[in-house]
Amino acid sequence: MAWKKACSVNDVAVDTLRKFDVGGVGVLVANLGDEFKAYPPACPHMEEPLEQSGVCSGGLLTCTKHLWQWDMRTGEQRAPAEKPLLMYDVRLDGDDVMVNVEHELEYEYEEEDDDDFEW
Numbered sequence: 001m002a003w004k005k006a007c008s009v010n011d012v013a014v015d016t017l018r019k020f021d022v023g024g025v026g027v028l029v030a031n032l033g034d035e036f037k038a039y040p041p042a043c044p045h046m047e048e049p050l051e052q053s054g055v056c057s058g059g060l061l062t063c064t065k066h067l068w069q070w071d072m073r074t075g076e077q078r079a080p081a082e083k084p085l086l087m088y089d090v091r092l093d094g095d096d097v098m099v100n101v102e103h104e105l106e107y108e109y110e111e112e113d114d115d116d117f118e119w
């Protein structure tokens, strides 16, 4: 198991997200008030950094770039999002927010279609 400390519970204000380097893995930690969640840092849509483009409100995360939205507790998508949020396992150890980064989570993005480029 690769549980590592991401931050302290006081490092992330309620209803906000913050990015941390957890043993070389970029992780976004969210404080929902009664629990912490952790996600990969890029939007599943077009890799926008959710630390900047993401807004948390009422347990929902919205990427302001194209308004994809998710339930922050389950990762489930809400229209118009087409992919769920991936989530890391999180546990608290005293005041430490611990994240299991044994396997880095990454989204698969569709390749740009360059076929119409001709020499």
Ligand code: FES
Pocket: 043, 044, 045, 046, 047, 048, 053, 063, 064, 065, 066, 067, 068
């Ligand atoms: S990049 Fe986040 S919704 Fe499009």
